[in-house]
Amino acid sequence: xxxxxxxxxxxxxxxxxxxxxxxxxxxxxxxxxxxxxxxxxxxxxxxxxxxxxxxxxxxxxxxxxxxxxxxxxxxxxxxxxxxxxxxxxxxxxxxxxxxxxxxxxxxxxxxxxxxxxxxxxxxxxxxxxxxxxxxxx
Numbered sequence: 001x002x003x004x005x006x007x008x009x010x011x012x013x014x015x016x017x018x019x020x021x022x023x024x025x026x027x028x029x030x031x032x033x034x035x036x037x038x039x040x041x042x043x044x045x046x047x048x049x050x051x052x053x054x055x056x057x058x059x060x061x062x063x064x065x066x067x068x069x070x071x072x073x074x075x076x077x078x079x080x081x082x083x084x085x086x087x088x089x090x091x092x093x094x095x096x097x098x099x100x101x102x103x104x105x106x107x108x109x110x111x112x113x114x115x116x117x118x119x120x121x122x123x124x125x126x127x128x129x130x131x132x133x134x135x136x137x
Contacts, residue, residue, distance in 0.1 A: 012053040035126045056069070
């Protein structure tokens with residue numbers, strides 16, 4: 001739906017390791033959504049071309065690892081644009097992290113910026129580590 005709203009759109013890829021039975025894994029509703037939405041609206045929206053969003057699911061020990069990667073403008077530039085246009089403080093990410101932790105204290109989120117060889121922002125990576133929970137367990 002978001003892809004259709006963008007002028008010029010963006011490419012996206014969703015992948016998972018073969019070892020994951022994604023039909024049996026349970027993730028709290030709307031846990032990934034704020035991170036994906038931020039990648040689109042704050043990372044990719046202000047980039048003019050070659051927009052890409054990747055969501056990759058894998059297993060590490062007893063955790064589901066969800067990586068949300070964009071090749072957008074980066075958090076610093078996005079923050080600068082937001083401060084010019086709005087005084088509203090976004091609460092989606094802190095609320096999502098609080099919800100994750102309330103379900104399992106071992107859940108975690110890490111956000112990192114990526115830069116090209118010239119030091120220019122080249123996107124953001126969010127890594128969510130969620131304890132694996134299966135249906136009928």
